[in-house]
Amino acid sequence: MEKNHGPTIKDDETYQSLREDGESKEKAARIANAKANSSQHPSEKGGESSPYEEWKKDDLYDRAKEIGIEGRSNMTKKELISALRNH
Structure with a gap:
């Protein structure tokens, strides 16, 4: 059952899925909120830094x-x- 994680979490479903996968609350919140923001693309590759x-x-x-x-x-x-x- 999905629950409301409060106004600071913009995508409760993504947040809950990440938490179930073992991510920390902070990381799950960052990813869920980024996915909910149409100007951010968290699934795309990041910057140009070398490995x-x-x-x-x-x-x-x-x-x-x-x-x-x-x-x-x-x-x-x-x-x-x-x-x-x-x-």
Whole structure:
């Protein structure tokens, strides 16, 4: 049964589906609201940034620092990539 998630969620059906798939409340809300906005296209590919695998480890570290990933100083390049993708 679909429920109303309040006025801040613009697409309750998408939100509920994402939550059932295990997405966080915040991520589900961002995606649901973007899909409900006709000027946004969340299913289309994003910007022009190269894949993390092509970044230098120092650049990955700096990005992790920007967004507040803890434990980044002890992470390998592979771990930094995983942490950035799962943040």
